[in-house]
Amino acid sequence: MYKKIGIITLIIFLALGNVYFYTRPDKLDYYILIGIPVIGENSDIAINFSKSKPISNKDDFNSIIFSIMDSVSIDKPKVCENPPDWVMTFNDRKDGIQYYTANFWINNNSLIIKSNGDESNYKIIESDRAQEILKILKNI
DSSP: OHHHHHHHHHHHHHHHHHHHHHHSOOOOSEEEEEEEEEEOTTSOEEEEOTTOOOBOOHHHHHHHHHHHHHOEEEOOOGGGGSOOSEEEEEEETTTOOEEEEEEEEEETTEEEEEEOSSOOOEEEEOHHHHHHHHHHHHTO
16 A cells, blocks of 8 residues: 555656656856947947846747858948947856847848957848847847
């Protein structure tokens, strides 16, 4: 009798453990933070992150990363003479390190990206992928 109750309890415990580990949300090691450029009195540009929520949803994160990786290099477009529409930073969750920063401009139905690294190259994300990123940003 006690042996059957022990086996049933063990089976229930293992089943609940599997359900927990299957459904628990996996936190990413990195997250994306979106900021809005603000122009100061001396035409200085600062980034406002006060209303920003980190993008840590795995699907949204991957969609943005792969869109940036798929982007194609272009010459500097005229729209990039204006301040960017938003700034995106890629940060480490555990150590709080900012690894990558990029400026984004909306140009008709595409997005223009300028990395703030050593290189000053511009890239474009075409229509479908650009609309997907804009949809993600609107849901934040």
